[in-house]
Amino acid sequence: MAVTSEIDGSADASGANFAELRSPSFFRVVPVTVVKDIRLNLRYMPDLAGRIAEIAIRVLFFWIFANAISIRADYSPLGQAITGRDLVVYFQGALALFVFNNVALSAPVNAVNRDLYNGTLEYLFICPSSRYAYFVGTVAASAIVSLSVFVPVFLILVWSSGTGLIDVVMILCVCLLVLCTIVAFGILIALMAILWRQVGFITSVLAILFEMLSGAYFPISVLPRQLQDLALLLPYTWGYDLIRYYSFRGRWTPLFPVAVEWAALVAFAIVFAWISRVLLKMAEHAAKRAGFNVI
Amino acid sequence: MICLSATNVRKSYGSRVALRDASIEIECGSILALLGPNGSGKTTLIKILATSLTKDAGKVTILGYNLDTNENAIRQLLGYVGQDSDRSAYARLSVRENLRFFGALRGLTGRQAELQIERLAEYFDFKEHLDRLHFVLSGGQKQIAIIMRALLTDPPIIFVDEPTKGIDPLAARKIRRFLRRYVEDHRKSALLTSHALSDVEEMSHNVALINLGSTTNCGTVADFKAALGLMAILELPATALTADIANALAQIGVRRMPDGSAGSDWTQFGVEKRGPGPDTILRLLQTHDAAAAYRYRPVTLEDAFIHQFGTLGGRLEV
Numbered sequence: 001m002a003v004t005s006e007i008d009g010s011a012d013a014s015g016a017n018f019a020e021l022r023s024p025s026f027f028r029v030v031p032v033t034v035v036k037d038i039r040l041n042l043r044y045m046p047d048l049a050g051r052i053a054e055i056a057i058r059v060l061f062f063w064i065f066a067n068a069i070s071i072r073a074d075y076s077p078l079g080q081a082i083t084g085r086d087l088v089v090y091f092q093g094a095l096a097l098f099v100f101n102n103v104a105l106s107a108p109v110n111a112v113n114r115d116l117y118n119g120t121l122e123y124l125f126i127c128p129s130s131r132y133a134y135f136v137g138t139v140a141a142s143a144i145v146s147l148s149v150f151v152p153v154f155l156i157l158v159w160s161s162g163t164g165l166i167d168v169v170m171i172l173c174v175c176l177l178v179l180c181t182i183v184a185f186g187i188l189i190a191l192m193a194i195l196w197r198q199v200g201f202i203t204s205v206l207a208i209l210f211e212m213l214s215g216a217y218f219p220i221s222v223l224p225r226q227l228q229d230l231a232l233l234l235p236y237t238w239g240y241d242l243i244r245y246y247s248f249r250g251r252w253t254p255l256f257p258v259a260v261e262w263a264a265l266v267a268f269a270i271v272f273a274w275i276s277r278v279l280l281k282m283a284e285h286a287a288k289r290a291g292f293n294v295i
Numbered sequence: 296m297i298c299l300s301a302t303n304v305r306k307s308y309g310s311r312v313a314l315r316d317a318s319i320e321i322e323c324g325s326i327l328a329l330l331g332p333n334g335s336g337k338t339t340l341i342k343i344l345a346t347s348l349t350k351d352a353g354k355v356t357i358l359g360y361n362l363d364t365n366e367n368a369i370r371q372l373l374g375y376v377g378q379d380s381d382r383s384a385y386a387r388l389s390v391r392e393n394l395r396f397f398g399a400l401r402g403l404t405g406r407q408a409e410l411q412i413e414r415l416a417e418y419f420d421f422k423e424h425l426d427r428l429h430f431v432l433s434g435g436q437k438q439i440a441i442i443m444r445a446l447l448t449d450p451p452i453i454f455v456d457e458p459t460k461g462i463d464p465l466a467a468r469k470i471r472r473f474l475r476r477y478v479e480d481h482r483k484s485a486l487l488t489s490h491a492l493s494d495v496e497e498m499s500h501n502v503a504l505i506n507l508g509s510t511t512n513c514g515t516v517a518d519f520k521a522a523l524g525l526m527a528i529l530e531l532p533a534t535a536l537t538a539d540i541a542n543a544l545a546q547i548g549v550r551r552m553p554d555g556s557a558g559s560d561w562t563q564f565g566v567e568k569r570g571p572g573p574d575t576i577l578r579l580l581q582t583h584d585a586a587a588a589y590r591y592r593p594v595t596l597e598d599a600f601i602h603q604f605g606t607l608g609g610r611l612e613v
Contacts, residue, residue: 032399035396127401128371129401
């Protein structure tokens, strides 16, 4: 056996000096988690097929729905008649964010549930690596899997609605930025899963609430004043608004100047990431007090 | 030299006290077995030392690092094998993929992990299983995979909680021998818990007893057995045992063991250190026509364990 006792600091033939091992960085943990999760996704084919089918059905539903109706000018938030094609444009933003939302909210909690099922959660928490990076990695993996199906479909949809290339790129940028903020929400829900285990229903309720409040299906201007204020605390609201601004090529009046909305999204991403990191540590501490085996 | 010291460790889950006052020390290069009945606090203590549980009070130092202030440094120094090897790795990843992933989380580069996996696989004679999915492995193979994970970074201290639980005797013996050999070959230290006292006897140098969350005496395996004060155990079939034989044996210092016949067709008698030799006992049995079936054997760790934790408080019946 060639494994030598490296605790005395001597390096072995591979150049490995385990006595000097350091905690892996955020940027090391994320890619290995992505690779691991994509492998796992590919080995649970029925689940993967279900995810793909869900996206396809959503896209089809939105397309049929949008083409089936039109809105008269006096009811239109744009102040002019909205055709079926306009509605496709309107809902394509909602559709994009729906998929991103699903990814970011569900991936961390799914990871916790999977780790509880596999019995790996406790071992993960005694590894000297960033748990936050681990959760970010699970989201990134889920995003890669979902978006590899969704993005081509989405691009066809956008192209068919007549949106220009730059606007499409801007829409995807908004989606990615919103994804960064939603990751924090996802990690917060994952924390609940660490502490209470079964939180799938909470995830669904939150996802629906976020979609309703933030203007996925109708403009927030139709909501009561208090709900409008609440909606402004959600990054989705700003995301949807920006997406529609780019989708309608100037025909959509944003809630605030576009630069302010971009800045708000960046601020949301930073603040939520910080909050979720702090809460993750608190949840870990609580779980270690209670014992992973008893939660 | 002491490489792990835990002093007055306390832990409660709500109102339930799991550890009242646990203290252990592990000498560098040795294996300490933590012995105690179910619910005595063994796993809680090992989880605290492995940083997967927080303690309420007490002091833990591992290779000079204080657990309260150097948790991550301590994580780099230890390998951990939990109780449930069946469910502590990703079922749909191969052994190699699991090991590469966990190696990365412990700071190994891909190349370092790959080299270490190959070496450990060679050491544990496990190469043919490296590319099989975890869930298709047998119980013993899963346990070896989990032990390999614990050894990936060549840690100086290894915590092993019930290493042969649910594993057939052949695989259990293989695992015992591998672990003991690894610790000795590589000058490692280990903390072991096990209800399989054959594990403890074959693997450990020292023993610490724990009951109701408190550790009591520590010492070598030989010390633990010697504390029983017996030279050997005599076993007689219950059908052949009469009151006359029991009285005659008692007169020469061979007394019935408390719980010695529980759940068995054989009754156990303890032969005290200054008691009669086997020839004297044989003659006595022959005079009572009871020499046809008897067993005379050395004291085992199981005898000492039952004596220590038996319902009669660990004293020989007089």
